[in-house]
Each structure stands twice: as structure tokens, then as C-alpha cells.
């Protein structure tokens with residue numbers, strides 16, 4: 001059983017019009033481990049996770065969660081998967097018509113796991129974990145700074161203690177110390193809750209902290225995957241160039257000369 | 258050389274386009290409505306939309322109705338006086354208002370207010386991933402965003418039209434008594450004598466249909482909008498324009514159904 005990957009992608013393809021974004025992505029995510037996905041800007045990382053979540057329908061390919069084909073699932077089965085999944089969107093995607101506390105407890109309220117009367121206190125508790133004061137709960141998302149919005153979005157993603165946690169750039173826009181705190185929180189989700197996390201990040205220090213495994217996507221394919229700890233000295237020139245942030249190397253930025 | 262088949266192909270394409278458009282909206286509407294029978298029902302959202310439509314549209318709808326009634330009285334008086342038929346003024350006002358102008362003008366006003374605001378709100382939620390976020394938070398976006406709005410629109414519009422009917426008649430009465438020399442009691446008696454139940458009921462049925470159409474257009478255009486602020490702007494425009502055209506077209510169809518026998 002331990003061999004079945006939590007999430008499995010095989011030859012997943014997706015094009016928007018004539019623009020091919022995913023060109024045969026193969027990826028295995030181990031259960032109760034952290035996977036970090038690396039790749040240049042616009043390489044299709046966000047699209048990949050949205051495909052796994054069923055928010056974007058891939059053109060072809062197989063996506064399995066717990067060994068079950070996502071595309072063949074009934075609505076009910078899909079809802080069950082969503083019930084134990086958390087997602088942090090790259091832009092936060094907080095509901096601006098609701099106060100922060102209602103955003104944070106949205107899923108708990110939707111699943112009737114908590115009453116509205118208790119939700120405020122619960123929200124304060126979760127906000128504290130991401131380093132926000134209880135008073136933030138009464139603000140509207142539009143009144144928060146970018147980094148605060150990101151942390152509220154993370155609080156919302158982890159509030160229902162998900163089994164699978166998708167994080168699209170969880171620490172972008174945070175100061176280094178807060179970034180480390182958030183990384184600790186994510187690792188804690190893996191350790192304490194036994195969650196499986198898939199995180200997209202551009203920050204190598206963060207990648208080594210939250211990832212057990214890492215994979216790099218380039219030109220629509222996974223060109224490398226291996227232990228996150230080896231990032232920077234993997235032996236794969238492309239990955240190493242990316243991880244060290246070097247200008248010279250096999251990856252040429254498509255800039256006009 | 259012009260290929261005659263090109264014209265045929267173009268016609269075919271637009272016919273297919275219209276069919277697809279109609280089909281997509283029908284599926285969307287069917288999906289939105291079928292949720293009424295499937296829990297959970299989001300009462301809070303329903304109430305919010307209802308208040309937004311019924312209560313906050315009152316001022317515009319009321320003003321429109323009063324002025325329409327006033328103009329109608331004036332116009333029919335001057336028109337009918339050529340045939341010495343001034344006494345028909347009260348009848349013309351009440352029938353025009355309850356059968357046609359009440360529901361149509363109220364719906365056009367609501368299309369501008371509510372159709373636009375629903376399209377903008379849902380459109381913004383679409384382009385900022387908030388609709389996707391709902392899915393990941395165990396909430397069906399159709400149930401949460403669309404169904405309550407459709408139901409609220411269908412229920413609120415008839416209430417607005419009742420108000421519009423009363424105020425429209427009052428507007429006519431005001432001008433008739435203050436300016437045209439009608440006796441206050443006589444005008445109202447003449448109004449009530451003319452009015453039949455089916456005049457009011459047909460107007461209210463129209464109102465319910467228009468309320469559904471306005472909210473449907475707002476939700477649908479918002480739901481499928483893409484491409485940032487510009488896309489949301491387009492969705493808003495399309496919602497108002499398509500709702501307005503549908504209101505006028507459906508008004509004809511419904512009138513035909515009610516009164517042409």
C-alpha cells in the first residue's frame with residue numbers, strides 16, 4: 001500500500017488554443033510527504049495543480065488521487081476528495097464580500113463542523129498560527145497588505161485540517177522571518193496531520209525546508225525529480241542553474257537581444 | 258470568384274452559434290434551478306440578494322412608475338380629446354401600467370441595476386479565482402452564487418411590480434385631478450371598474466419571468482467571464498444588453514400568450 005503514490009500524473013497534456021502549456025507531465029507524489037514543484041515563470045506549475053484539483057480539465061492524460069482516476073469520478077466522489085483537500089491560490093482568492101474570520105472558517109462552516117457562534121474564536125486561533133492578531137479577523141480582505149492576505153489564504157487552506165494540501169507560492173511576498181515561520185507551519189501539517197503537500201515555490205531555502213521531494217517543470221515536461229535536499233547539486237545542469245539562480249547555463253531566457 | 262457556399266457556411270456558423278449560446282444558457286439555468294430541490298440552501302445569500310433587488314431597487318422603480326403614470330395620463334387625455342373620449346383616460350392608464358409598462362419598465366430598470374451588479378460581482382470572483390476557491394472549500398459555486406440570485410430575482414420582481422402598478426396609477430390620478438379636471442373619486446372608480454384580475458396577474462407573471470431573465474443574464478455572463486477587468490466590463494455590458502432585449506422580446510411572447518385568443 002505504501003507504494004501507491006497519493007497523487008499520480010501520467011502524460012498530462014494541456015494547451016490553451018495553440019499554446020501548449022503541459023506537454024506530457026509525469027509526476028508521483030508520495031503520501032505524507034512534501035513535494036515542491038519548481039520551474040520558470042509561466043512554465044505551467046499553477047496549471048498543473050489546477051488540473052489535479054479538477055479546476056482545469058486536461059486535454060489528455062491520467063490523473064489519479066489515491067489510485068483513483070479523477071476524470072472517471074462521480075460528482076460525489078469528487079466532492080469527497082475536495083472535502084479533505086486544501087488549496088492556497090497564488091493570488092489568495094479571498095472572498096472580498098466576507099470578513100477575514102468568515103473566510104478562514106468558510107470550509108468548516110460549509111461542512112457544518114462548527115457553528116457560526118464558535119467560528120470567530122476558531123478563526124482567531126488559526127490566524128494566530130500564521131502570525132496574525134485576532135483583530136485581523138474583523139477586517140475585510142481588501143484592508144490587508146499582500147503578505148497578510150497570503151497568510152489569511154494559508155489559514156483558510158489549513159483550517160479544515162486537509163489530507164492533501166496544495167500551495168501555490170505560499171511564501172512569496174513575505175519577509176524572510178515570516179517565510180520561515182510559514183514553512184514551519186507547513187512542515188507541521190505534514191508531520192502532525194499526516195498531510196501530503198504539493199507546493200510551488202521560487203525560494204530555494206523554502207523548497208529545502210518544506211520539500212522531501214522536488215520536481216522541476218520546463219517546457220511542459222518534468223525534466224527532473226529527486227530529493228529536495230540535493231537542490232543545487234543534483235548533477236542536472238538545468239536544475240542546478242535554476243536552483244542557484246545563475247544567468248549562464250543550459251536554460252536560456254527568451255529575451256530579445 | 259465568390260463561392261456561393263461561403264454565404265451558406267457563414268449562415269450555418271451563426272445558426273450554430275445561436276444554438277450553442279441558447280443551449281449553454283439553458284443548461285446553466287437548469288442547473289441553477291434544479292439546485293432549489295437539492296440541499297443545502299444558502300438562505301443568507303438568498304435573503305441578501307432579495308433585499309438587494311426588492312428593497313434597494315424601490316426608489317428607481319417608484320420614480321419610473323410615477324412619472325410614467327403622469328405622462329400616460331397627459332398623453333391619453335390630449336390624444337383622446339380629439340375624439341371626445343377623454344373619459345377613457347383612467348382606463349388607458351391603468352391597463353397600460355398593469356399589463357405592460359409596470360413590468361417592462363421596472364424590469365428594464367432592474368436589468369440596469371441588478372444585472373450589471375451581479376455580472377460584475379460574479380465576473381470578478383471568476384477572474385480572481387474565487388469561484389475555483391469555492392469548489393475547493395466544499396461549496397458548489399452554482400448553489401452558492403447562482404441559485405439564490407435566480408430565486409431572489411423571480412420572487413422579488415413581482416413585489417416591485419405591485420408597487421410600480423400602484424404608484425403608476427397614482428401618478429395618473431395626480432395629473433388627472435390636479436391638471437385635467439377629473440373628479441378624484443370618479444377617476445378611481447373608473448380605474449377600478451376597468452381593472453380585471455387577469456390584467457394584474459398577467460403583469461405579475463411577466464414580472465416573475467423578467468426577474469428570472471435579468472438575474473440569469475447577470476449570473477451567466479459573470480460566471481463565464483474571463484480575462485481580467487476588461488472581461489468583467491464586457492460581461493457587465495452583455496448582461497444588461499441581453500437582459501433588456503430578452504425582456505422586450507419575451508414581453509411580446511407573453512402578451513401573445515395571455516391576450517391573443
Ligand SMILES: Nc1ncnc2c1ncn2[C@@H]1O[C@H](COP(=O)(O)OP(=O)(O)OP(=O)(O)O)[C@@H](O)[C@H]1O
Nearest residue numbers: 016019021039040041042043044045046047048090
Ligand atoms: N486560463 C488560461 N487561458 C490561457 N492561457 C493560460 C491560462 N492559464 C494559464 N495560461 C498560460 O499557461 C502558462 C502557464 O501558466 P501558469 O499559471 O501555470 O504559470 P506558472 O508556472 O504558475 O508561473 P508563475 O510562476 O509565474 O506563477 C502561461 O504561459 C499562461 O499564459
Ligand SMILES: [Mg+2]
Nearest residue numbers: 045046090168
Ligand atoms: Mg503560478
